[in-house]
Amino acid sequence: MVGKANADDSAKESVKESVKAGRAPSMPMARDPSVAVAEEYEAARRKGTREAFELFIARHGDDPLAEQARAELKRLSR
Known part of the structure; x- marks a missing residue:
């Protein structure tokens, strides 16, 4: 939680500095949704429980990774 608070504070400072310098604040690049889904699948696979899948x-x-998750559920049922 402290790490997030520090990251939020430094992001706010960066925006303030940009505004002072006469630049419009820039937004960070949006995260690729497929990467986030793949990370969630890997987390479920590491857990290896029915509930996770x-x-x-x-x-x-x-x-498409849902098919792999369904296959893992079938494997767990055996």
Whole structure:
């Protein structure tokens, strides 16, 4: 939590400095959603529980990685 607070503070300072310098504040690049989904899948795979895979499927049922999660669920059922 402290790390996030520090990151928020430094981001605010950066914006203030940009405004003082006469520049418009810039937004960070948006994160690639497919990377975020892949990270969630890897987290579910590391956990290796039915609950983790079911949660991933509930959140990302249309993603191609959901098929892999379903296969993992079948494997766990055996």
